[in-house]
Amino acid sequence: MTRSVHPALIGLAVLVFIFLVGPLVIVVGAALSDTSFLTFPPQGLSLRWFENIFEIAAFRRTIVTSLQIAFLSTGIALVIGIPAAYAMNRYRIALPGWLSTLFVLPVLVPELVLGFSLLKSVAVQFTVPIYISLVIGHTLLVLPYVVRVISASLANFDFSVEEAAISLGSPPLKTFFTILLPNVRSGVIAAFILAFITSINDVSISIFMTGPGISTLPIQLLAHTEQFFDPTVASVSVLLMVLTVAVMAIVERTLGLTFLAK
Amino acid sequence: MTQRLTIENITAHYGTTKVLEDLSLDIAEGELVSLLGASGCGKTTTLRLVAGFLAPTSGAITLGGKDLTRLPAHKRDIGLVFQNYALFPHLSVADNVGFGLKQRGIARDTRAKRVGAMLERVGLSHLADRLPGALSGGQKQRVALARALVIEPPLLMFDEPLSNLDAKLRIDMRVEIRQLQRANGTTSVYVTHDQEEAFSISDRVAIMHQGRIMQLDTPEVLYQRPANAFVARFVGFENLIPMTVVARDGETATVEAEGGVRLSLSSGHFGAIPDRFILASRADGLAVSDETNDGIPATLGLRTYLGRAYQYQCETPAGHLLANGPLGRPLDPGATAKLVPVPEQCTILAPEA
């Protein structure tokens, strides 16, 4: 009963694989190069460009800032986005149809425009501190993803389950946490990861929101490459990847386990 | 533990659409009452009102003398069984059943004991650790039943609990539900659109139509003596013949149907005969005879064999009617005969508005 696979299909799969993994290999390779300029394949192997990141104070600072902003904006987006997605799915009949579109609208606006308008209308107008502007900007950036992903996992949720819990004596708010959330766990995890990655890699919004003393890692990287052509770009990219994967693993673990423990 | 449920003059809306109108229902302690009616007549809405998921526009609901109308749903202490089971997908069978006990703050070991006993009763002890996703429809419905029963609620409500099961299982389960309900003596409301199901397990049945109760009575009365034309049609009265009294002579009334058909009916058999009424019956309420002159003249159509009688499709001046004839005397299509009302199988209804 083994089915033969067409050679062209295998070829295509290999191509896609190379296409996906190729850039990663190049970046990791370049980051490990012992040269003082960006090159691939690496010439000599060394970790000096990773050490270099931590020797430059601006990189140390921006790594911390980027992580803080990513966690904060993702957290806020979840706190707003989960109830929003819940309401839109639960009361779908009663709510106007355009409401769910509204939450996804920011995706359609070019991020540069979003960043610029935020700068003009929030940061400058109300003299909001840079750090807070960054958090607001990133929250707006990731919120549509959160709402979309949570909505998708709520779409096949049977809300009569919630009513069953309430009829058995569980108050509505408690029911939300003990019945609803555990059942959209994978959606929450996916939303978290997607939002986190979007935030930590963002350039177009952050570039308007950074200023004296505060910057994010990608923006600092941009500034660095304007002056130096050394493999730091590659090593920072690898670091970003490692951080992201680490966060994904931790989220998967902790969120997964707390929900399972219920 | 069991309590009386009273629904008084409830009116309910979804938005601006009126869904229930001035509905009243009184269910005695330990009684099982079914709500029976076509899709969209407001059965689920009635349950949701009692459960507290929907607030009535006006009217009151009391359970055991306690006013429920403004009480939040989670404080009403009502056992609900849903059509789609509504089991908690992330909890094991045992945790599903124990959920209500947990909300009541019952200690873990007591809880485990009661859950165990309940699972035993519904025959699911061996599946205690399974997740609902890995159960068959019938098993899911048993878990749902156990989950509602284990909290020993004063009121149980079922919303088409068996409609997702196959025919054989449906019959087994309805007997099981009735036995459990009887054993606990729990007051129950049972929603279904299956007449046989409603009649077979209920003490009384409420036949609903467009947000109103058309008749609330025992299955026997509903089946034999429907109170109005709607219920008559609902329980399978095929012949509804509008009549007008044209003359009275003591006990005998001469009545006329459409097409000038005249009959004499005796109030000795039918009770008081109003001036205008509907003579309603199933096929066995009209006897086909070619040996009498009194009756509704008919041209016989298709004949079908019922085992206990022949049934004829009949064309009469009063319209298309269904009548039964004796086995000993089969008549052929095209023959003419008289249809004679059989008083015991007929009932007199008020004319439709």
Ligand SMILES: Nc1ncnc2c1ncn2[C@@H]1O[C@H](COP(=O)(O)OP(=O)(O)OP(=O)(O)O)[C@@H](O)[C@H]1O
């Ligand atoms: N959430 C809602 N919003 C608006 N109208 C509704 C809503 N739920 C039900 N209705 C309407 O209320 C009426 C009664 O609905 P209900 O669900 O009580 O019917 P039912 O008797 O349970 O029918 P079924 O046998 O199909 O379950 C229907 O006309 C339905 O369209």
Ligand SMILES: [Mg+2]
């Ligand atoms: Mg219904």
